[in-house]
Amino acid sequence: MSSSPARLVREFHRAFGLDARTTPTEVDPRLAAHRGELLAEEAAEVAEVAVEGPLDRLAHELADVVYVAYGTALVHGIDLDEVIAEIHRANMSKLGPDGTVARRADGKVLKGEHYRAPDVSAVLRRQGWIPGGAA
Numbered sequence: 001m002s003s004s005p006a007r008l009v010r011e012f013h014r015a016f017g018l019d020a021r022t023t024p025t026e027v028d029p030r031l032a033a034h035r036g037e038l039l040a041e042e043a044a045e046v047a048e049v050a051v052e053g054p055l056d057r058l059a060h061e062l063a064d065v066v067y068v069a070y071g072t073a074l075v076h077g078i079d080l081d082e083v084i085a086e087i088h089r090a091n092m093s094k095l096g097p098d099g100t101v102a103r104r105a106d107g108k109v110l111k112g113e114h115y116r117a118p119d120v121s122a123v124l125r126r127q128g129w130i131p132g133g134a135a
């Protein structure tokens with residue numbers, strides 16, 4: 001059985017009667033703000049332990065960020081796995097066809113000439129999103 005974050009978080013939302021949508025949807029601004037606050041809290045907890053640790057606490061807070069991010073996607077009806085796949089595709093296109101990687105002096109990977117930016121809008125439209133929010 002898959003233990004993908006999407007599946008686990010869906011189980012959690014069902015068990016506790018939390019919002020869960022299957023089509024990308026703009027939600028009530030209060031709900032959207034609440035989800036943003038939850039995620040900001042968890043991100044702040046990562047920042048607290050990012051340098052000093054301990055490592056188990058960092059792992060815990062990183063998992064909380066991912067869990068809440070998946071929950072927020074579910075509340076908005078976004079299939080986040082598909083969005084992540086699109087981000088990954090774009091990131092991998094930074095690699096040239098000959099395997100070369102352009103780097104800045106500080107080591108940051110640069111976008112080469114074969115780079116194709118992620119098209120998250122297209123991913124959401126494939127999931128049924130209607131930009132502009134015809135409900």
Ligand SMILES: [Mg+2]
Pocket residue numbers: 042045060061064
């Ligand atoms: Mg936490």
